[in-house]
Amino acid sequence: MAIRETGGRGPIRGGRGAGRPTLEEVAARAGVGRGTVSRVVNGSPRVSESTRAAVEAAVAELGYVPNRAARALAANRTDAIALVVPEVEHRFFVEPYFSDILRGVGAALDDTDMQLLLTIVGNDRERGRLAHYLAGHRVDGVLVVSLRADDPLPDLLTGLGIPAVISGRRSADEPLPWVDADNVAGAREAVAHLVARGRRRIATITGALDVYGAQCRLDGYRAGLAEAGLPVDESLVVPGDFTEASGRAAMESLLTRDPLPDAVFVASDVMAAGARQVLRERGIRVPEDIAMVGFDDSAIARHMEPPLTSVRQPIEEMGRVMAQTLLTEIARPTLPVGIPRPPQPRLMLPTELVARSSS
Amino acid sequence: MAIRETGGRGPIRGGRGAGRPTLEEVAARAGVGRGTVSRVVNGSPRVSESTRAAVEAAVAELGYVPNRAARALAANRTDAIALVVPEVEHRFFVEPYFSDILRGVGAALDDTDMQLLLTIVGNDRERGRLAHYLAGHRVDGVLVVSLRADDPLPDLLTGLGIPAVISGRRSADEPLPWVDADNVAGAREAVAHLVARGRRRIATITGALDVYGAQCRLDGYRAGLAEAGLPVDESLVVPGDFTEASGRAAMESLLTRDPLPDAVFVASDVMAAGARQVLRERGIRVPEDIAMVGFDDSAIARHMEPPLTSVRQPIEEMGRVMAQTLLTEIARPTLPVGIPRPPQPRLMLPTELVARSSS
DNA sequence: AGGTACGGTGGGAGCGCTCCCACGAGTGAT
């Protein structure tokens, strides 16, 4: 993943450091100058068709592969970007979110010569190391996933002038370029779906509300009820924190309401799994007594009993789009001071309701 | 992870490409020559104590960080190694094995300036890309985990002369440098443990036997029985393939034996979990009716009901040792042709039985 | 005919480092 070659294929040469061909050698073979070969290899349009063909032939014959270090040195780039995960390592491997993002980023980078450095910063020591690393300008750009609102990393990046793209916003007016799923629309659609199924007393279990995305899902829930002409009963809004345990607790709380809700929109599949356990223990049927809709459409949703209707986020696509956006940012020439920068890219990706038998 | 700086700390300078200090500037500031600064930065002993101090002061004041591309170009290195995982991406994230290896490798690399490239090759297209990448000599060495016996990757690496270390052998006479857990001893210990608990009719569920480690565990099982003076009943040896489903199937098969086994050594925790489900469905008690021992000591073992006795492999340490071994290999000067190479490093790490209530 | 423009090209300069050779000062043997 995240590795690719620009040059052509060719006979593999053995031995460590065994004279790999250089630009100069390719140029000699093709009977052209060094600059021309460079132009061909880098896809410049200012090369005649015949010259290009000759150079490409020479590249193929010699099995030329550009020397990345030389290129980086001369062009003052690094051809590497970092994917920063400000989470303890354990979570990185557990949450399917990250593997999907990684797959998308990898896919986007497969068509480039960029290297991807995976950087998991789980503690302050690793944070300090990352800061120093970034200060050393060893990557051309940074992708940040799962950023908390109070994280100092964005300020560091801005101060260093390193292009960055984050997944998920921290607030409505996120200053950094971002890629996010349309959480509001997703939640609204979930509610509309429950309404269409005849539910009228729809509760919600929210995520940690200091996460902007959780707030959006709550807003979408409210908007969905409003659109259906249903009142918002605040006693049916119960906070969770994205953990399974909080889903259990929230559902237990909801079961004290009278009358009981006939549906619940849960802001994550993991919390929905916790809530589901409580319902099973109490003998409450899903979806007959209470319908459920989750969020994330993770593997857990498919494996629940009954399978959980859930709002799918296009996570892999988010990864791909993040990477492409970052590449664009990096390619953009540095503007002279004084000229206002064009607006930051902001990309909201649509969600999709995946209906299963829990609703 | 896998990022580190050699140079000192210092004031962070803002702006993309904003004049980072160079060796030359540090030299001027310290009042010495370029070569001397290079020597200090690279820890050469041939520098006087006073000069060293002066240079280090200048490095700190300017916040000097070596330019990795320039260094790589001049020294004909890349300062990067690849961790190659010949597995579908999904498994990489699911198996705790990989995250532990990664953590160990990361830890070993934290004290160096090496970059780690994670390369998951799940299909032939990615294989081809990796081959081309390696042919381009873009890494100084390669770490391979989870290699299957028929994988052509090792030949490629040998042909290219790229140093490599693999985790787990492919056979008893693995030609590549390797780091492996002592699977035979671990299995033997598991059996001895069951014998000590009074069990006499001990079955085993094996892993996929084309994986050398699985074969070793089976050999250890046989050796353990032999040491206890117990006969090997081949009807109690049932093959699995490391999946949960195969564990279920194997246990169902074992339950047709008469008399039933009173214990089972399962070659992986995941298979043990499958086997456990079958026992629960049949109302067979663990450990009263059948004692169980697993292998890997993964999270799943701790979370089983009852918690599973398991053979722990020092996976994180294996990762660390692999990385250190590779670093040594890379540092070893290329020997002139004709002189026999020193023997390849072979490191067998001990396993440890973690007793819980399933036995 | 001369002038102008421009696409296409060659090659110098230089990126920041490592490697290595040369050189001076100090040390001890002759």
Place this chain on the structure above:
DNA sequence: ATCACTCGTGGGAGCGCTCCCACCGTACCT
């Protein structure tokens, strides 16, 4: 005092690229 080393040091050469400027030829103007 001379020679032979050693140790510490300075700096030239060069790694393989990209960038850019100068140059050439052709096409199109006046």
